[in-house]
Amino acid sequence: MKWIFRLIGILILVVIVTGGALFFLPGERIAAIAADRISAMTGRKVELSGKTKISFYPVLGISTGAVTIANADWSDAGPMLTAKSLKVGVDATVLFGGEIKITGLEVVEPQVLLELSKTGEVNWELGVEGVSTVTSTVEDQPATSSALALTLDRALIKGATVRYVDHGTGNELVLKNSDFDLRWPAYQGNATFEAVLRPTGSEINITGQLGNAGNFIAGGVSDMQAKIIAPGGSMSFIGQGGVQPQLAGRISADLSDTGKFMSALGLSAAEIPKGLGQAVMMQANLTVTPDLRVSLRDITLQLDQNKFTGAADIILGGDRPKVNAQLKAGALDLSAVASGNSEDGSASAASVGWSKTPIDVSALSLADGEVALVADSLDLGTFNFGKTRIMASNDRSRAVFDLRELSGYGGVVTGQFVANNRSGLSVGGDIKASGIDMQAFLTDAAGISRFSAKGNAAFKFLGAGQSVDAIMKSLNGSASVNTGKGHISGFDLDKLMRSGNGTGGTTVFDKMSASFNIKDGNMYNNDLLMLLPLARATGEGRIGLGAQDIDYMFTPVLLEGSNFRGLAIPVRITGPWANTRIRPDMEKAIEMNLKEEKRKLKAMAKDEITGLIQKELGLAPQEGQPTDGAAGTGGQQPEPSLEETLMDGLLNLLK
Secondary structure, eight states, rough: OOHHHHHHHHHHHHHHGGGTTTTTOHHHHHHHHHHHHHHHHSSSEEEEEEEOOOSSSSSSSEEEEEEEEOOOOOOOSSOOOOEEEEEEOOHHHHHHEEEEEEEEEEEOOOOEEEEEOOSSTTTTTOSOOTOOOOOOTTTTTOOOOOOOEEEEEEEEEEEEEEEEEEEEEEEEEEEEEEEEEEEETTSSEEEEEEEEEEEESOOOEEEEEEEHHHHHHOOOOOOEEEEEEEEEEEEEEEEEEEETTTTEEEEEEESHHHHHHHHHTTTTOOOOOTTTSSSEEEEEEEOOOOOOEEEEEEEEEEEEEEEEEEEEEOOOOOEOEEEEEEEEEEEEOOHHHHHSSSSSSOOEEEEESSSSSSOGGGGGGSSSEEEEEEEEEESSSSOEEESEEEEEEETTTEEEEEEEEEEEEEEEEEEEEEEOBBBBOEEEEEEEEEEEEEEHHHHHSOOOSSSEEEEEEEEEEEEOOOSSSHHHHHHHEEEEEEEEEEEEEEOOOOHHHHSOOEEEEEESSSSSEEEEETTTEEEEEEEEEETTTTTTEEEEEETTTTTEEEEEEEEEEEOOSSOOOBBOOOEEEEGGGGEEEEEOHHHHHHHHHHHHHHHHHHHHHHHHHHHHHHHHOOOOTTTOOOOTOOOOOOOOOOOHHHHHHHHHHHHHHHH
């Protein structure tokens, strides 16, 4: 705001330097003299062109044509200010008293260029000191500025274009077709302002006031209020501030559509998932220091359905803001974030497959920092947890979530989850779970509700893709699980092994363990071991994490006892997670359980075939010679084998 007062100060000099010549010179001559005097006082070349008119009644004033104010010496970007016309009115009764009371100031279609050099210089710092208070001249008081006091009934700027260029960062902001209305009736008193900005075409209305405009201009602190109303919501501030900049007060925001509000301000609006601020309500105590450090205390924040309290510190210098915050939440719903759906993340994975909606994580590039979060509960759409403690950090679009505590499913989950969007989205993690209710967990994770036990699990993974579906189909890593006592509903293993019919019922087991290798979205296992009261079971096969299907062979074996020998009945589990099929594999069962019978039958068949061949060839074993051609004992030469004998017989047939 200080640059506005600086520019107004220059324009007011037009009146000051022409006041003494109003009665004696023509308008054009007055304009030339005024331009020369202002150039000398400010160090900037000023040009007043076009027809200059002087009025004496009812308002003492001057109007000119085009106005041009040169830029700083270090800039080569052209004039700092140009305007189509200028009108200034003054109160003649105070002109001769050493004060300037402006009754009206109107600037039409000004083009303002504001620049910040690479070395930190600004082009709006001018040699204009004509806006200081008139001070006492008592001998025993310190000497102070004797510049003229200034008041302004109203300054009206229409159709302004303000262009701000930061040569250090390369950033540029252009505000076109902007209007300003400033009222400042007392120098050390209240000043009110209204502005209409149109950075993207939509109107942004800014209103506010300064408690002590003179002190504010001089670099001091003044009470202030400001409010911004734009499409999508509003923001307001009540407190104190200065031009350094520095602020201290209460800030509030009520945004019904955050994306629309940011777009109206000309800011890039990344797609915000539901739960992270599509709509925002916020109040906090705000402090801003001259080095652009922002402190927020006593925060009450609502992002859509999620409510937070806490504190935050923000450093605005650098390529990106850096945030350090501590937040507390009640029931935290991030289901849409986890699903990649900005509207509704409640769809069941087991019934419709993984979401193919593109995941927009461009928000990771907006700021770096660390956020400590404590929540009473956490809803991730697929998974639900109770007490939650998470430390989240972000560095150049790589977010790391340190899971200090996720209480849920009867146990605790700890570990780390990483989302990296530096060159396309990839996710990875190293998660450990202890004391988990496997039935509740597998129901949420995969729609599998038949397996019930308390257990521990570990999961390391890495996947890449722009949707949950793509990530799940690209997963690589490892996993392991072990449990205590539990049961599998849907079939009775004991009944199956005794009668061959295991439909319905429940299988009870004492413990289970397994490890998995994950490749391209599939989990492969070959070491499942489950101990049952009268049996043990092994397993091997594939679980499709990406395709949400399964092809797994589960093989229970009865323990050998006095009344029965070991019996194996493989059970094959196949199909999609939403409709798995469990059935005994009888072909495999016959192969596994009749090995001995098959060996005996094979030997009997071999003897029978050998006898038939010998009979057809006219061969007969010698007395005491085994039919299988086994060698004799002692020092005698070993007899020829059966194969050799048969070969000799076949050769004789060919002679």
